[in-house]
């Protein structure tokens with residue numbers, strides 16, 4: 563029986579695409595069905611809320627300003643802008659939080675300004691208004707640069723809500739830290755908790771929560787997994803409640819490559835470009851991490867790493883590397899059924915659909931792949947930037 567799904571994807575050239583995927587067994591077709599603007603010059607990240615059918619899009623524009631957009635998503639996937647905010651730009655991630663339903667405020671992080679910014683919702687229609695006045699801006703700082711040359715200053719990369727909706731965690735690639743804030747759900751105000759340090763040079767980028775089915779040293783078996791872009795590794799943390807704050811205690815750190823063997827950097831135009839881990843996703847007791855520029859499966863084909871998570875202890879073990887069927891897989895998302903993985907290749911500017919075995923967690927063959935928008939150029943911030951399922 564043929565199944566149809568809808569996906570949304572951002573492209574660094576300014577568009578947000580709607581795609582229709584039809585699959586039947588190991589065959590499938592992917593088509594672009596519509597495209598929208600409204601998310602500034604450099605859309606980078608999408609957050610979709612299935613309960614309200616609202617989509618939030620964040621603009622990485624490094625021109626000194628940007629546009630955050632809210633869309634309603636019709637049943638055919640067509641996007642209509644319902645609100646916009648003019649921002650200070652360079653937002654790399656955002657999430658809603660606070661209020662009675664967790665949908666009253668939006669928090670974003672800005673990579674090079676090194677800021678966390680919050681706004682009250684709803685956003686007003688129209689991008690040409692003066693700068694939308696934020697509710698709060700926190701600027702991160704470090705006493706000295708980190709060991710990696712990209713750690714010249716803090717580079718907050720994600721705004722992650724904990725499962726209770728009471729805390730926001732911010733992996734900071736430049737600062738080798740995870741910033742933690744307690745949420746006042748009424749006012750939207752964020753209060754800083756003590757930072758958690760990663761190992762020097764880890765460069766944490768993104769994280770996701772997971773629950774162990776039994777006793778760990780953490781509160782209720784809650785754990786956090788993070789992917790380290792600069793160190794090409796994933797870390798696991800026990801989550802501990804402490805006096806109105808969350809604390810993290812590191813359990814493990816494993817390479818995103820078999821036996822820790824990081825493929826050689828590519829020398830290009832006189833500069834060195836090492837592999838850099840991008841995204842992680844967890845389904846049941848399996849964790850997946852995307853590697854950019856490792857070329858493990860071809861001159862323009864990178865890998866996805868699969869790990870098994872022990873359901874009782876949360877301990878990770880390496881399973882295998884498989885093809886991402888994409889070059890620079892900056893983003894990937896797994897459908898709710900756990901049967902399909904959509905990989906967004908930045909430089910290949912592709913969406914590749916890969917089969918996933920729900921019992922073994924193993925990623926299988928390519929079902930279909932489509933170039934979406936213009937190709938990226940090697941080592942540049944262009945091409946496809948993110949992909950999500952609409953469900």
Ligand SMILES: *[C@@H]1O[C@H](CO)[C@@H](O)[C@H](O)[C@H]1NC(C)=O
Pocket residue numbers: 746747748749
């Ligand atoms: C949230 O802020 C309000 C107004 O400042 C304050 O009255 C309330 O106690 C705060 N709530 C928490 C949980 O801190």
Ligand SMILES: *[C@@H]1O[C@H](CO)[C@@H](O)[C@H](O)[C@H]1NC(C)=O
Pocket residue numbers: 776777
């Ligand atoms: C968890 O630990 C507590 C305290 O040590 C113990 O009473 C309880 O039986 C344990 N639960 C499981 C599922 O092991």
